[in-house]
Amino acid sequence: MTVKLPDACLDQLFREARTHNAWRDEAVADELLHAIVDLAMLGPTSANCSPARFIFVKSHEAKERLKPHLSEGNRDKTMKAPVCTIIGYDFDFYQHLPKLFPHTDAKSWFEGKEEKIAETAFRNGTLQGAYLIMATRALGLDCGPMSGFDNAGVDREFFAGTNVKSNFLCSLGHGDRAALFPRSPRFSFDEMARIV
Amino acid sequence: MTVKLPDACLDQLFREARTHNAWRDEAVADELLHAIVDLAMLGPTSANCSPARFIFVKSHEAKERLKPHLSEGNRDKTMKAPVCTIIGYDFDFYQHLPKLFPHTDAKSWFEGKEEKIAETAFRNGTLQGAYLIMATRALGLDCGPMSGFDNAGVDREFFAGTNVKSNFLCSLGHGDRAALFPRSPRFSFDEMARIV
Numbered sequence: 001m002t003v004k005l006p007d008a009c010l011d012q013l014f015r016e017a018r019t020h021n022a023w024r025d026e027a028v029a030d031e032l033l034h035a036i037v038d039l040a041m042l043g044p045t046s047a048n049c050s051p052a053r054f055i056f057v058k059s060h061e062a063k064e065r066l067k068p069h070l071s072e073g074n075r076d077k078t079m080k081a082p083v084c085t086i087i088g089y090d091f092d093f094y095q096h097l098p099k100l101f102p103h104t105d106a107k108s109w110f111e112g113k114e115e116k117i118a119e120t121a122f123r124n125g126t127l128q129g130a131y132l133i134m135a136t137r138a139l140g141l142d143c144g145p146m147s148g149f150d151n152a153g154v155d156r157e158f159f160a161g162t163n164v165k166s167n168f169l170c171s172l173g174h175g176d177r178a179a180l181f182p183r184s185p186r187f188s189f190d191e192m193a194r195i196v
Numbered sequence: 197m198t199v200k201l202p203d204a205c206l207d208q209l210f211r212e213a214r215t216h217n218a219w220r221d222e223a224v225a226d227e228l229l230h231a232i233v234d235l236a237m238l239g240p241t242s243a244n245c246s247p248a249r250f251i252f253v254k255s256h257e258a259k260e261r262l263k264p265h266l267s268e269g270n271r272d273k274t275m276k277a278p279v280c281t282i283i284g285y286d287f288d289f290y291q292h293l294p295k296l297f298p299h300t301d302a303k304s305w306f307e308g309k310e311e312k313i314a315e316t317a318f319r320n321g322t323l324q325g326a327y328l329i330m331a332t333r334a335l336g337l338d339c340g341p342m343s344g345f346d347n348a349g350v351d352r353e354f355f356a357g358t359n360v361k362s363n364f365l366c367s368l369g370h371g372d373r374a375a376l377f378p379r380s381p382r383f384s385f386d387e388m389a390r391i392v
Contacts, residue, residue, distance in 0.1 A: 002208050002212075002333070002336045002337070002338070003336045004334070004335050004336045005205050005208065005209075005334045005335070005336075006205075009201050009202075009205045009334065010235060010334055012198050012201065013201075013209075013235075013330070013334060014235040014236075014238045014239065014327075014331065014334075015235070015238060016198075017238070019240045030391055033389075033391055034385055037385050037388065037389045038385070039206060039209075039210040039211070040210075041382045041383060041388065042210045042211060042213070042379075042382065043210065043326070043329070044215045044329065044339070044341050046341075046342070046343040046344075046364075048380040048381075048382075050382065050383060050388065052388065053388055053389070054388060054389040054390075055389070055390055055392060056389065056390070056391045056392070057392055058391055058392065059392060062392040096383075099381060100380060100381060100382070100383075101380055102380075102381070120343075122318060122319070122322075123318070123322050123343070123363065123364065126318075126319050126322040126323055126326070127322055127323075127325065127326045127329075129323065129326075130239070130322070130323045130325075130326030130327060130330075131210075131326060131330070133239070133240065133323075134209070134326075134327070134330045135210065137198070138200070138201045138205070138206055138209060138210075139200050139201070140198045140199045140200045140201075141198070142198070143240070145240050145242075146242070147242040147316075147319070148242075158392075167319065168242075168319065183238075184244040184296060184297055184298075185244075185295060185296060185298070186237045186238065186244075186246065186296070187237060187246060187292075187296075189230055189233050189234070192233065192237065192246065192248065192249055192250060193229075193233045193249070193250040193251070193252065194250075194251055194252070195226055195229055195251075195252040195254055196251060196252070196253055196254065196255060196258040196354075
């Protein structure tokens, strides 16, 4: 039996959580990155296809490899984040279905179907990116997701020799709340949803 | 200052949460659907573009409209769920950016750029679909997300006259844990992530 989580949890996950652009000078331990992945990988994907691939860019050297591919507005803040995660998705995900979905031949649902492969990888890899954001917040860190970068450049630098493509980036760390802008407006329920 | 959420919360959101296919006969109040959207809409999207549109299919009449478009394996279980949510994404999302991202002319970033519109709508609409899943679990309900349906048929039936396209479906309610299969295997950290 599950119940509504305490308001303090809902605040941390949703209501008080914000996209951060400035970071306190506190390192993020590798163990915490493992804990984030351990939670995020449990979120649902279709046929458990799990196409997301995560690269946690943490060392100075790796950040320098990422830097030239960031849009100018994202460059400085990303260099100052303790970690920037590259969320990618693997077009070869279906090769792993005999392991991930062993009770049927799910691999054959995709073989040779390029459009279905691309759509499934993008949809489910993006879902897993959102699970990563929620897991990060659940473990007490802040996120700064962003789309402004040269995807092809990041792919060449970090995913060469694979069929993985970059999806979006997400900085992780302890955000500086003093640097936040007010939250942007949201739709009302009726503007984005209906009950029929 | 945020901290790691209590283990009971992490269990409910990730570790014990499962994709449900069988549902207890308990209605879901409209107020709870509003509460889910109120949380999910707070999750981050690029430039706050918020392209997701949610239709909560709850009445018998609406379920009958959905039924012929479901794959056979999804049909009966979906008819028995208290609510099935159609998660769609609006290709006209950028028309709303003067409201949602008022401090700059973000609308002009998209006008006339069909490929960028489609990719941004799909990526961010999918992120919001994942936020809906997490918000639903956070409020004590279970989810049953699925991709097996005729997207074009659902679009004709539920999104006619708009530029909204269906993305995936997600049943909501109180799941019957007795009907769950064991969780499918996941990757190890090293198979899906690395720290550089």
